[in-house]
Amino acid sequence: MADHTIKGLGAPPTKYDGSALRIGIVHARWNDVVIKSLVQGAVDKLKEQGVKEENIVIKSVPGSYELPFATQKLIAGGKEQATKAEPSLLGSTNLLSLVDEVRPGTPAQADKDKQQAAAATREFDAVIAIGVLIKGSTMHFEYISEAVTHGLMRVQLDTGTPVVFGVLTALTDEQALVRAGIGSNPEEKGHNHGEDWGLAAVELAASVSEWG
Ligand code: DLZ
Secondary structure (H helix, E strand, C coil), rough: CCCCCCCCCCCCCCCCCCCCEEEEEEEHHHHHHHHHHHHHHHHHHHHCCCCCCHHHHEECCCCCHHHHHHHHHHCCCCCCCHHHHHHHHHHCCCCCCCCCCCCCCCCHHHHHHHHHHHHHHCCCCEEEEEEEECCCCHHHHHHHHHHHHHHHHHHHHHCCCCEEEEEECCCHHHHHHHHCCCCCHHHHCCEEHHHHHHHHHHHHCCCCCHHC
16 A cells, blocks of 8 residues: 555645744543543644743533533634733733742742733634544434534634644554554554644634734
8 A cells, every 4th residue: 555645634835933933722531531632642743833831721621512501602702802911011021831840939930920910911813623532332422523613613713713633533552553653553543623724723823813
């Protein structure tokens, strides 16, 4: 069999600069092993494109069915905070750190508090919604897949904020694992689609959003 395929994402026309972007990730917790790998893949690529770790906000919900509502809330919350923001905060670097490395009461902590306050005043430039639906023996899979797909499309069109569709709809556990780059066969670990979603978020936020 040929070792190449025509499938997959083509190279972007340019490398996008994510350094000024604020990106949200909303992920479900069903099928957690797969989710964790996908979220990590997305975060890795966001950072590789220059998005500051502090500008990546990660929220979770129980299952994929909750993704459209939660994504809409996150986007709306960001817009509301941006509207209410104090002008003095808007000039600051926007950092919302995932990893807390500074000690309470130190100047570094004070800086970080300021940066966090500033970050909270920013709108999201894009949100990645991540879920993993695995087909079972009932119709759950079909209903949830369809509702979530339409729901997420509606959220991005209604809010004008790009929403990356990071939902795997797998027919088997192995399909889901392979699409998160953690297939059980060492010869066929697969590709982590979370990475593509990270790249898509930066491209949409840094390029497509500027078209209109
Ligand atoms: C109930 C359910 C089932 C059966 N399967 C999945 C799944 O494979 N992936 C997923 O993300 N969520 C699943 N859920 C949970 C629903 O998405 C949702 O959280 C509940 O129905 C509560 O609204």
